[in-house]
Amino acid sequence: MSTTAAQTLAGQRVSTAGVVFFTASAATPLTVCAAIVTTGLAATGKLGLPLAFVIIAAVLAVFSVGYVAMARQVPNAGAFYTYVSLGLGRPAGVGASWVALLAYNALQIGLYGAIGPTMADLLRDWFAVDVPWWVIAIVAWAVVAFLGLRRIKHSARVLLVLLAAEVALVLLYSVANLANPADGGPTLDGLALGDLLGSALGPLLGLAVLGFVGFEQSAVFSEQASPSSVRRATIICIGGLCALYAISSWSTIQAAGPDTVVADAQSSPTAVLFALAEQNLGSWAAGAGRVLLVTSVLAALISFHATCARYTFALGRDHVLPAAFGRTAPRTGQPGPASISQSALALVVIIAFAIGGWDPVTKLFFIGGTAGALGVLLLLSATAFATVRYLREHEVENSFLRKLAPPVAAIAVTAILVLVVANYALLLGVPEDSPLRWGIPIAFALVALGGVVYGIVLRRNRPQVYDTIGKSQARTPVNAR
Amino acid sequence: MRPVPEVTAPHYRKAPPGLLADEFFLAGIDDMTGEQRLEPQALAVGLAAALIGELLLTRHMVIEDGKLRVADVAVPDALQERVRLWVRKDHSVVLAKDWLLVLVGRDITTLVRHRMLAAGKVVRTTRKRLLRKPLELYVPPSLSTAAAAGVRIAGTLNVPRALSTSDLLLAGLLRATGRDREVLSHCGPEVHDELDRQLRENLCPSAVQLVDTTTEVLVTAAVTPLF
Numbered sequence: 161m162s163t164t165a166a167q168t169l170a171g172q173r174v175s176t177a178g179v180v181f182f183t184a185s186a187a188t189p190l191t192v193c194a195a196i197v198t199t200g201l202a203a204t205g206k207l208g209l210p211l212a213f214v215i216i217a218a219v220l221a222v223f224s225v226g227y228v229a230m231a232r233q234v235p236n237a238g239a240f241y242t243y244v245s246l247g248l249g250r251p252a253g254v255g256a257s258w259v260a261l262l263a264y265n266a267l268q269i270g271l272y273g274a275i276g277p278t279m280a281d282l283l284r285d286w287f288a289v290d291v292p293w294w295v296i297a298i299v300a301w302a303v304v305a306f307l308g309l310r311r312i313k314h315s316a317r318v319l320l321v322l323l324a325a326e327v328a329l330v331l332l333y334s335v336a337n338l339a340n341p342a343d344g345g346p347t348l349d350g351l352a353l354g355d356l357l358g359s360a361l362g363p364l365l366g367l368a369v370l371g372f373v374g375f376e377q378s379a380v381f382s383e384q385a386s387p388s389s390v391r392r393a394t395i396i397c398i399g400g401l402c403a404l405y406a407i408s409s410w411s412t413i414q415a416a417g418p419d420t421v422v423a424d425a426q427s428s429p430t431a432v433l434f435a436l437a438e439q440n441l442g443s444w445a446a447g448a449g450r451v452l453l454v455t456s457v458l459a460a461l462i463s464f465h466a467t468c469a470r471y472t473f474a475l476g477r478d479h480v481l482p483a484a485f486g487r488t489a490p491r492t493g494q495p496g497p498a499s500i501s502q503s504a505l506a507l508v509v510i511i512a513f514a515i516g517g518w519d520p521v522t523k524l525f526f527i528g529g530t531a532g533a534l535g536v537l538l539l540l541s542a543t544a545f546a547t548v549r550y551l552r553e554h555e556v557e558n559s560f561l562r563k564l565a566p567p568v569a570a571i572a573v574t575a576i577l578v579l580v581v582a583n584y585a586l587l588l589g590v591p592e593d594s595p596l597r598w599g600i601p602i603a604f605a606l607v608a609l610g611g612v613v614y615g616i617v618l619r620r621n622r623p624q625v626y627d628t629i630g631k632s633q634a635r636t637p638v639n640a641r
Numbered sequence: 642m643r644p645v646p647e648v649t650a651p652h653y654r655k656a657p658p659g660l661l662a663d664e665f666f667l668a669g670i671d672d673m674t675g676e677q678r679l680e681p682q683a684l685a686v687g688l689a690a691a692l693i694g695e696l697l698l699t700r701h702m703v704i705e706d707g708k709l710r711v712a713d714v715a716v717p718d719a720l721q722e723r724v725r726l727w728v729r730k731d732h733s734v735v736l737a738k739d740w741l742l743v744l745v746g747r748d749i750t751t752l753v754r755h756r757m758l759a760a761g762k763v764v765r766t767t768r769k770r771l772l773r774k775p776l777e778l779y780v781p782p783s784l785s786t787a788a789a790a791g792v793r794i795a796g797t798l799n800v801p802r803a804l805s806t807s808d809l810l811l812a813g814l815l816r817a818t819g820r821d822r823e824v825l826s827h828c829g830p831e832v833h834d835e836l837d838r839q840l841r842e843n844l845c846p847s848a849v850q851l852v853d854t855t856t857e858v859l860v861t862a863a864v865t866p867l868f
Contacts, residue, residue, distance in 0.1 A: 166733035168746040174865075383861045470864045477860070488863045490819040493680040495863055 174385040179378050179393035185319045186374030187401055188460040190326040193408040194453050195274055198432045199526055200367040202425035203589030207349050207418060208356030208364050210410040216368035217402030219572045220375065223540065224394045226547035226566035231379035232387045233554060239379045240539045241474060247546025250629040251615030254480055256542050258611035259604060260471050263535025265502065267373065268464035269509045270528020272297040273520035275457040278430065282450055294514035301510060304461045305503035308469060309494055322455050329449055330404055333433065334411040336440035342417030349418035351410060362579030363587035369576070370533035371405055374463065412436065430521065465502060472498035479625045530587050531600045537577045538604055544570035661698065662691035662753045663762055664811055669820055670787040675780040682862055683818045688753050689744035690855040692724055694810050697847050701725055704850040709737040720756045737854045754779050791824035799828065801835045803843060813840050813852035817859060
């Protein structure tokens with residue numbers, strides 16, 4: 161045998177590029193630039209989003225120092241959940257897992273509210289057929305549910321092509337936007353500190369976090385890729401996404417005109433970017449962008465579906481949820497029951513929205529997305545504190561950066577969380593007395609509390625289950641307690 | 642009335658205990674259709690573990706703290722000897738978990754199939770399918786052979802009686818790959834509980850680590866997106 165075992169092993173590992181592509185496509189750059197940026201402008205009425213992206217990227221870069229260091233020592237599938245249970249105790253871990261389930265489900269199901277209307281518009285323009293948004297959502301749902309049960313090889317190639325096309329298109333839009341600025345030429349509007357401060361600070365930072373959701377997926381590969389490539393991939397992702405988002409959102413503001421962009425966005429949130437592209441580059445650019453937006457949302461749906469299934473699976477293995485969820489299907493090797501249950505939940509919500517006749521973009525997509533962002537912020541904050549505690553006890557490498565970064569990240573993320581909750585009505589785009597304004601934060605608090613209480617109940621009633629939480633889930637065959 | 646020709650009972654021989662990897666391969670086969678029910682990755686990881694298991698059972702290998710150690714005594718079986726020499730001579734990888742992946746990377750499934758073909762335990766057949774490539778199957782000459790290990794394990798657990806070491810390890814690997822649900826699908830919960838108990842109490846420490854490692858590799862594969 162000419163190759164050594166180590167070489168054979170290395171040949172099976174995922175490369176840095178692989179981790180970057182998967183992680184970045186989980187963040188779906190085009191969806192963020194086309195939908196989140198403009199709906200954010202519409203809801204908050206402030207221009208500070210480009211600067212908010214830069215600030216959040218800096219905070220996440222600091223956060224990732226501790227996060228990746230921990231991923232190295234504890235490679236595990238249910239990343240946030242495991243880290244919190246190891247760092248802050250198992251009851252907190254169960255709480256985190258429940259929050260994660262709720263947050264990722266909200267994000268995933270919310271995306272069905274984006275894909276339906278976007279695709280419906282396309283079909284109307286191209287074929288002059290009126291298809292209700294929920295029919296498209298259910299077709300997308302069927303695709304996601306089917307792929308969730310399969311082990312698809314070559315998905316990397318598809319993701320790579322789509323991601324490259326998205327990034328190229330967003331950059332092209334940005335260049336065209338900057339070449340054709342509104343009256344008065346390019347200004348610093350959007351990047352100035354004054355645009356960010358004030359009551360909109362929290363919501364803008366919250367939206368920026370929503371743009372980066374997905375970067376945490378890199379830790380999933382800590383077992384399958386070499387540690388240094390996970391670290392590199394995380395930094396490349398955060399840096400690259402930051403540059404892309406900041407340039408794109410700033411150039412959009414410049415092209416639409418700082419004075420009029422908010423009104424434009426409020427009249428038709430998802431159309432601003434494409435209207436500018438049509439005006440600057442021609443209708444082909446807008447058409448390409450709208451097609452890619454659909455595929456981008458579809459990729460995000462698939463990716464978040466996998467995340468939800470993975471969390472359910474990890475919890476099933478630990479017996480925090482019924483053990484059936486912790487099974488893989490022998491024929492596919494995928495977590496089948498976990499995937500099916502997530503699909504079922506999504507279908508129920510789509511059907512409920514279809515029957516209720518609620519608006520999919522503002523009610524399902526934006527509220528699902530912002531609720532998910534709040535949940536992810538909560539998880540980031542808990543994880544940041546968990547890494548501080550865990551690394552203090554277990555860290556082998558004692559560099560200055562490693563010591564300083566986790567506490568700084570913990571404080572910064574928590575501060576952002578407080579700001580977001582304080583101005584949550586503005587982020588949601590609802591009046592201050594809307595039931596959603598406190599309903600969503602309270603729901604997350606109750607779910608987290610419920611998880612903690614359940615963890616304590618487990619400690620009393622089923623100590624053998626409690627002992628394995630977050631510790632040995634990958635090792636223990638399910639049922640063999 | 643003509644005398645009925647005397648019917649002689651076929652001559653049954655007690656089959657020698659099969660090799661663990663062969664048994665695992667057969668247990669993965671659907672005894673109605675002859676198709677392999679285990680997904681390729683799960684089959685490969687299971688076969689790699691079963692081959693290491695063969696060497697554990699003959700004490701040519703042990704797993705200590707997740708590390709695979711090997712004795713310097715030759716094994717008669719050619720494939721076992723090949724794997725033993727790989728582990729013996731190559732120190733670039735020491736963890737049992739990594740060795741499983743190395744064996745998967747060196748296409749352990751094909752190697753085990755060749756051993757079974759050479760021993761006449763399976764024959765290669767193809768089955769035509771509508772609008773698709775013909776299905777390539779490695780089936781035992783009699784499909785009931787595929788069900789034999791499952792029936793034996795279920796019967797023993799049902800009594801309940803202690804499984805032989807090799808059957809217990811086989812059952813552990815079937816559980817790790819999720820195949821136990823089909824193989825033991827006709828059994829009541831008490832059989833599964835009995836298997837749990839025996840896996841916990843009767844399995845030697847090396848074998849316990851082997852089953853755990855196999856589970857770990859498969860779970861990691863299940864939750865990581867393919868690239």
